[in-house]
Amino acid sequence: MTASEDPGDNSGHNAADHRAEDEAERPQPPVDELLVLDERQLIRIEAVHRGFLYQHLFAAACLLLAGKAGAEHIIVERDEDIEVQLPDARIYAQVKTRQDVLNPSDISGALERFEDIRADHQNGLRAGDARFVIATNAPPSPALLKKIAADDWPDDVELHWPGGPEPSDNCLPRPADNVAGMAAYCSDLAAQLPFGLLRPETLTWKLAAMVMLASAGTPPREDHSFSREELPDLFEQLVVQMQQLPAPPPVYRAQVDEPALLSDQPVRIIAGLSGSGKTAWMAEAAVHAALPVTYLDVGDTPGPALASAVAREVAAKMFGRSNDKLGEILLPGASGLDMVSALSIKLGEDGLHAAVVIDNSHRIPAADIEALVARGPNLRFVLLSQPGRHIAELEAGLDIQAETLNGWDEDTIAAAVQDAGCRADFGDCERLSRITGGLPFYVLNAATIAAREYGGDIRAFCTDIEQQTNIVETAQEIILRRAFEGLPPVDRETIAVLSLADVALSRDEASALLQAACDIDAKAATARLRALPATGALELFGNSGLKIHDAVRILGKADVSAKGQDFEQKALGSLQRVIVSSIRTNWSLAKLGLLIRLFGLLGQARILVQFATDELFHELGVWPEIEPYLLTIAADPNGDAETRLWALDGLVFNDLREGDYEAGRERVDEMESLLRANELGDEEWMAWGMKRMLLLSELGDIDGVRAMLDEVSDRLPDQPEHLRVFRYNRALALFKLGDNDTAVSEALALIGEYYRELGIRPDDVIGRNAPELRELLPKDEDLTDRLKHLADSHDLFAQALGRKSQRSTLARIHAMKFYELSQSYQSFVRVGLDLVEELVWVNDFISAREAFERNIFPILQGAGLAGPVLEARALYAVVLAYCGDHDAAANEVERLLPFEDAMDPNHRAAFQEQKAIIREVRRKGGPPQRQVVIPAPLQALFDQRRGAPREVEPRKKVGRNEKCPCGSGKKYKICHGR
Known part of the structure; x- marks a missing residue:
């Protein structure tokens, strides 16, 4: 219906126009009071x-x-x-x-x-x-x-x-x-x-x-x-609802997998720390609830008075118009529990149930709540509570399990901080989630402080919080400190020590940490762990894992620092030993990241440098953990020259990977200065020579590259593995300079040599996924480097061939399999995105979508890679549009918009082009899907996780001949495996 149609006439008869001329004759206001372009149109409206x-x-x-x-x-x-x-x-x-x-x-x-x-x-x-x-x-x-x-x-x-x-x-x-x-x-x-x-x-x-x-x-x-x-x-x-229910926030953002408000269960517990958004969740859910909801905040209500309060409020809600029914329920002289019984009976006679939300229920004795639930079978109770001992009592007494609100995910955090005037990329939002536990109130408060004190820079805010150098206290610290400082000293010390670990520890690991850090025996440590759930600060993972809640860890770490440097170093060293031992039997990226931070906090620079110079750790997404320490090591004029050079080597590797060639040039020059001023060995010279050669190729300096090739080849050790690495880097440099033919032939030759080294043939790879390929490889050997170099060679071969080639598609698929086998997850995702672009190029949009959903996203999630997430999701939105799923594409773009301001300029420009493509495809339609049979290698890649848990295949045990996880560079059997 247009603005000029008669709202009371479905025939669309334009009755308002019949009166426009007559109404135009009414007295006109002064000119300065009438600021409309068309008065007659205003009259019609x-x-x-x-x-x-x-x-x-x-x-x-x-x-x-x-x-x-x-x-x-x-x-x-x-x-x-x-x-x-x-x-x-x-x-x-x-x-x-x-x-x-x-x-x-x-x-x-x-x-x-x-x-x-x-x-x-x-x-x-x-x-x-x-x-x-x-x-x-x-x-x-x-x-x-x-x-x-x-x-x-x-x-x-x-x-x-x-x-x-x-x-x-x-x-x-x-x-x-x-x-x-x-x-x-x-x-x-x-x-x-x-x-x-x-x-x-x-x-x-x-x-x-x-x-x-x-x-x-x-x-x-x-x-x-x-x-x-x-x-x-x-x-x-x-x-009733307008009188009793709290108002939901003006903008409500849902939490991860948040539960429904109403259910058939007689009683439920929703537990969460102060600031977790329990009341806001309830208020928002009640607006959309199909049944009336009675809300009671019992913060100041004595336990014995709870039943009377519930009876009166629910009776007024359900039977407020029926004085006879109220008379049957609110009987003179009846106890509160008697009134609840009468209320429940009356509800049952009418075939009704009443939903009752009790906020701050942790302040009511468990016995009073249990009695209330027992007397009101036709009432459905939702108890909003803070964690603590009383929850365990209610769970046992009512035979239920408490539910939790899981906080905001990174997309929701990004939207919230953008609304607060801040900027953050996906990794920044991930850090803020770890700091705040994703709890809505703490996220919003952090964003407010970042906007006011840090110019909207969430990354800088997180850095100060993590290093405990923030001057302005957050609401999180203020609110939780009250509860934390009220704990017994023993509980505070236990929480403080366990707060140093941001990963879940087994009970045995937590006990070992407490014994070493606090000088107590196993019995005392077990007693402390048994008392920990009552503090409300503990998160449990399954039957064995435990961790201090992220929102509480800020206070715990500060308490460790307050005990003095000696205690802090002792606790950190104890945790390091626990994590090294844990990694041997149950390897994970999260533990590796924690171990790297511990090396930095304990000043173990040489081990950090060894991490930085191993390509594996660049692949695992833990570079942000290493980089701050390497920058300090490289900039120390009094530091060991060799250690500084290898720190620079790791930094240059990352510069080349991220395309920051100006920073790379400065650091390569620093490496050369260290070589000239100190008597360093051939291995250090080779590291500098390789990095300089690759840098010059990126800058297009043909003469410089050829000169470095001659120099490096003259000093290269006569060993097959060194020769293959050199040949690969030479082929890569020539490819960067436009010599595709040499790159193709050299990459193909290297692929053949690595296959022979591994004892497999190209035909073995076709139709098999990564776990099946692992069964064909030699056992009891550390194959990580060879698998990574084989994948690199496939990748170079595919890039040199270019797109629109069946051979390049096959090479990328094989590269992904070997990258996964070598746990080179960054490269797996990068080549996966190249594969998707190639599939889109040939209009095979269905296969492109499958590559995302069955391969790329499971690796991103399982490996916890934050860096490539936004690029991957933006490309995924384009693929969704080409598949005709326009609403899903638009929704994905909408979720990415809060990250746009914090994107790298090149990525931002690409994202803007992708948004234009999505709009154009929705408006005009895209090209038709290519009708093809999915090749066996691609089908094997897709089938790998069909019906399986979407997670990275865990690495359960370190082989005797593998490199030690501590980063020493030695084999495990002669290092920590002795």
Whole structure:
């Protein structure tokens, strides 16, 4: 319906225009008070909205009259403006609003539709008798009065106007002269209802809003209908919920996998730290709940008084209009539990259940809650509670398990911090999630502080918090400190020591850490762990894993520092030994990241440098953990020259990987200066030579590359593995300079040599996924480097061949398999994205989507890689659009928008192009899907995780001949495996 149409005439007759000229003659305000471009258009718009509002108020009056009139249903904006269904008849009402009089031409369309509806009733298509009403705020014109008095006027059609005859049906109101009069009429009716909690005017406008929602077919009123049975509840809902439920936040953001508010369970516990958003979750969920919800905040309520409070509130909610029922429930002299029993019985007789939310339930003794639940079987309780000993008591007494709110994910955090005026990429949001536990209040407070004190830089804020150098305290620290400082000293020390670990420890590992750090025996450590759940600071993972809640760890780490450097170093050293031991039997990326941080905190620079120079650790996504320490080591003028050079080598490797060639050039020059000023060995010179050669190739310096090739080849050790690495780097450098043919031939030769080294053939790879390939490889050998170099060679071969080639597609698929076998997850994702782009290039969009959903995203999630996430998801949105899933593509783009400001400039530009592609494909459509049979290698790649858990294959045990996980560079059997 356009702005100029008559809201009361479904025929679209432009009645408002008939009055535009007359209304234009009304007195005009001074020029400086009228700031509109087209006054006549404004008059038409006002008439349309006035008509709609009048109609909604008329329908609200019908709702208020329905009970007394015995109407079964009130239907709005379906066949007619308003339809009233009585037991034996239907009344169809058309509502007209006019400025002066109602003319015959104004109702001609309505009379024609009445004839069609009348015919349906006569033919049996509609049940009952039909009666018709035209309700108007304006008196009929003389011509219309004459028409009504004529013999041919239908007997079943009435005209209602303010000064006309009394309506024959008591289910319809007498029309008022204008909107204000109609609102006053509704308020008079509302005042007669037995409700005292809302002013009649408030109920009137709420009912009008409900009519407006039903007119639009908005859920839960897709049928545009109100039934007689629900009217008392409808009126009560509008009264009680506005009076008792907390208001949801203006912008509510859902938490991860948040539970439903209503269920069939008699009692549920929703547990979470202060700031976890329990009340906001409840308030938002209650707005959309299908049943009335009674809310009680019992923070200051004595336990014995809880039952009385519940009985009174629920009785008023459910039976507020039935004084006889309230009299049966709220018996004089009855105890609170007796009243709850009577209330439950009455609910059962009426076939009802009542939903009751009890906030701050941790302040009520468990025995009082158990008694309340036992006496109210027709009440459904939701207990909002902070964690602690009382939850364990309730879980045991009620035989239930507490549920938790899981906090916000990175996308939601990004949206929240963007709204606060901050910028953060995916990794920054991941760090903020770890710091705050993802708890909504703490995230919002952190964003507020970052906007005010850090210029909106979430990364800088997180760095200060992690290093405990922040000057402004967060609400998280202030709120949780009160509970933390109230704990016994032994519990505080236990939490503080365990807070140093940001990964889950087994009970044995946690016990060993406490014994070593606190100088206690195993029995005392076990006693401390047993008491820990009562503090509310513990997170449990399965039957064996435990960790201090992320939101509490800030306070725990600060408490360790406050105990002095000696205690802190002792605790860190104890944790390092525990983690090294844990990695031997249960390797994980999270533990590796923690171990690297521990090396840095304990000043073990040489081990960190060894990590940095191993390509594996660049692949595992732990570079952000290493880089800050390497920068310090490389910049130390008094440091060991060899250690500084290898630190620079690791930094240059990352510079080349990220395309930061200016920083790479400066660091390569620093490496050369160290070589000239110190007597370092051939291995250090080779590291510098290789990095300089690759840097020059990226900069397009052909002569420089050829000179370095000659120098490096002259000093290269005569060993097969060194020769292959050199040949690969030479081929890569030449490829960067545009020599594709040499790169193709050399990469192909290297692929063949590595296959022979591994004892497999290219045919063995086709149709097999990574786990199956592992069974064909030599056992009891560290194959990581060879597998990685084979994957690199496949990748180089594919890049040199270019796209649109079946051979390059196959090479990329094989590269992904060997990258996964060598746990080179960064390269796996990078080549996976190249594969997706190649599949899109040949219009195989279905395979591109499969590559994302079955391979790339499981690796990203399992390996915890934050860096490539945004690039991958942006490309995935394009693939979704090409697959015709336009809504999913638009939703993905919407979730990525909060990250846009923090994106790398190149990535941001690419993202903007991708958004344009998605819009264009939605508008014009994309190319047709290529009809192809998925090749066996690609099918094997997809089948690898079909039906399997989406996680990276765990590395359970370190082989005797593998490199030691501690980073010493030695074999495990002669290092920590002795």
